[in-house]
Amino acid sequence: MQQRPVKLACRDVWKLFGEGADRFLADRRAARGMVPGLAEIQAAGLVGAVRAANIEVGEGEIFVIMGLSGSGKSTLVRCLSRLIQPTAGEILFEGRDLLRASEREMVRIRRHKMGMVFQHFALLPHLTVLQNVAFPLEVQGIARAPREARAREVIELVGLKGREAYYPRELSGGQQQRVGIARSLAVEPEIWFLDEPFSALDPLIRREMQDEFLRLQSVLRKTIVFITHDFDEAIRLADRIAIMKDGAVIQVDTPERLVLAPADAYVAEFTKHIPRAKVLTVRAIMRAGPPAGEMAGEVSAADRIEAVADRVEAADRPFAVTDAGGEVIGSIDRCAVIDTLIGREPRR
Amino acid sequence: MKARTLPLSPLAVTWLGLAAATAVLAQTSGELAKALDARWLTKLPRELRLPLKDEISAFMKWLVEEANFGLFTFTDLTRGIAWLLAQPYELAKGLLVGGFVQGLGDEAVQLLPPLSWAAVIFVVAALGHYAKSLRLAVFVGLCFLYLALFGQWQSAMVTLASILIAVPLGVAGGLLLGIAGYRWPWFDRLLTPVLDLMQTVPVFAYLVPILFLFGFGPVSALVATLVYAMPPMVRITTLALRGVPSEVREFGVMVGCTSRQMTWRIMVPSAMPGLMVGVNQVIMLSLNMVIIASMIGAGGLGYDVLTSLRRLDIGGGLEAGVAIVVLAIALDRLSQAFVKRPPPEHGEGPLSFVMRHPYALTALGVILVTGLLGLVWPFLQSYPAAAQFTTGPFWENLVRSINVNFFDQLEAVKTFMLLNLLIPVKRFLLGVPWPWFILLVTLAGWQLGRWKLALLCLLLSAFILVNGLWEDAMVTLYLCGVSVLIAAAIGIPVGVLAAQNARAGRVIGGVIDTLQTLPSFVYLIPVVMLFRVGDFSAMIAVVLYALAPAVRYTAHGIRSIDPQLIEAGTVSGCTRWQLLWRIKLPLALPEIMLGVNQTIMLALSMLVITALVGTRDLGQEVYVALTKADTGRGIVAGVSVAFIAIIADRLIAAGAARARARLGLVAQGAH
């Protein structure tokens, strides 16, 4: 696992909705020194939208939060940007606790360091594409010429050149979300929140937008918190995934680790139907130790099975597996690849 | 032993018993009082009355004559407000009617003439075209041409001037209050009961104090119009802002908007379609106030109607009344078109100033050209009297001939209704001793809303009693009650028809829309002409005015029943008739009750207007107070009407809520 400097973290964050949530949580924690369970929260007439969440998002990482509807993803991400005041906990952005920041500081941080894309686009209907994208800059008081120049830049980046004068309702859903993306990028944010940005789009457009998103990220290298309830989407995009259930973060790991070492039955169930070849790396299924006999070639241990499957399958002999330094650390044969492709437990 | 099942619940039996007792009491209260030597049963003795109205009058007097805030007196304050309001009004009036003059009396020199009739017609037509289509342009153009053709131009422009001022002020004020209510929950909590009260208090209740504070004249009329037309805008604003998707608001926070940017750059523009509905409401309510406002000095068409009514000048009244209707319809269609105007399409990049404002510039051009040409050809400036028509004599003859030829029939209808419905109900209500009546109302409150509602009913009806207005209140109740019964008896079946039959629904919808566009006074004119003054005329006018909600809510209630329930009924073999009686009407009952509630509110607000045709109720009390500028009397009587309205409103709302809970329906429109 790569070690990146932590950009954004939350420590023991709680968000309970309902009357008297603050007092409830404080009382419980003071009285028993322990955390209230889900049943207890519900019995008090509260909603435990986020419970004791701990995550760390590394610089330049695509961090995906995933879970079923109502599991608290949106609430957690809104706590991270302090759109919602958490009931308890700490939000550390570049090492500073955002919950202690004054209103003015928050405005400054949001203006210059944060960007957000919304599930239903949240475009302003009375403004054109250009005006929508330039809006965050306008709010900061930037003069018309430079802000429009910058807006045109990002509009071109998301592939909407020529539509600057259109109004949002004249665009398709995919195009509208491109505007939303362009708008959130206009201020060159350091951290980029995307709350189910592609969920409102139909499947074909969604794939196209995911590709577009990966292309953008390969250029921009932002720190990203991406929410989805679609595991396919998560494994396509994520460096790491946090799985949420009933407000709690159950496991945070790479897609591969989620499949290989699910923390509990819930995660296992979640990952069961995933095409493993898309998730697992060669390292996960190789036979470790120096290979015997003649090899058909070499593959890298960090490659996804999907990427090397054709080559390995076509050859009669196994391939040598090399690590990042080029040293041979194991071998992989046709059988192992086929097992993975059809989802059969490997025979060892 | 088998328990015998009663056909009625014990509760219903109790209430039937109470009703029977009431009937007996109403018949015998006179003798009873004599026998017991207790005249207080029928009439509250003087000593027990509160001198509230005198105290209010004294307080208002003190306010106007002595109240002082240190730096300035209360009178300075009201004068200041009056001055502020007068400025834009004078400007608008100068533009539309008088022109701009320097000097006074004979030495007056006209600096600028008012806009010519041709220019005004062109401008409204251009607005119609801009908002919607050529058809609308022609329609509103013709409406305004009508005003010129039939000699109503001057008055119509005076009315238009006050509307042109009242509407922006009402919209702006309502918007600001609505935004404040949205931003600060405590302000909203404060505002809601005030708005509730403002919408139940009939206009007349505040006419008197306004008259007292601001004096007779257009400014008072403007203030009254604002008070009347603003509340819906406040409500709609708060609702529309709440309706903005939360993601849009979050977007605003995420880009770091200040709270001002948030309000004006994000929330208000996003809520625009909803807000435009409010603007339309303000326009319609302002028009509704036209005649009433003329009682405290607004002038214009309303004044013409009022004086004609007082002189029983049928032709003149009808002409001015029709002119108001024409003006109202034109303005309504225009503002509706603006509400529904499709949002802009993308353009071809930046345009020149001229290209961006084609309408404004053309209109300006026409105004200048007609103004200049008007100097040469006066007929362009002001519509020539020689080319005017008057329909007054025509109406006069028509009504006369109806009255001559159908006198017996009309009279027979009137007498029949009076003898068999109006007079008996009136006798009955006046016969019920007040302690019994208050007891009944309080019991009803207890029944529907426990002690809170019971206490409310008790206190409010006691207020009316101790202010010595019991008899007037009973007359009010009788007139309103009969009218509401008739309106419901007509409106509910019509509403059912509208919901059952698509074509009938369209026709009825159109008629009801038009009925609602008309200012309340207009109904009075034809009725008075046919049936002369008196309770019967008042009743018909009230029924006409208050009919719309009964129809509309009934139709809506039936249409919004879950289709699955109706299918279930059909599948289990209900006939159409059974379907209606067993399924649709019971399910639509809560909605129908709300419609009846609205009907009562409208009826109560209309009662005060019918005072003009000589009814003897609380409305008359207010009207008399108005003519005598007796603030205390006016306020107390007005508040009494409001209290009747509040009692009815709360009782029915509680009843509807119970019905809804029983049917397992969720409250509609609550969110």
Ligand SMILES: Nc1ncnc2c1ncn2[C@@H]1O[C@H](COP(=O)(O)OP(=O)(O)OP(=O)(O)O)[C@@H](O)[C@H]1O
């Ligand atoms: N303002 C609120 N008041 C009360 N409860 C809330 C509020 N917002 C969210 N909740 C509750 O908190 C829980 C988590 O909601 P959240 O919107 O975070 O879920 P989510 O994972 O984003 O779901 P989705 O995929 O549907 O967007 C849900 O049970 C929801 O009903």
Ligand SMILES: [Mg+2]
């Ligand atoms: Mg969500």
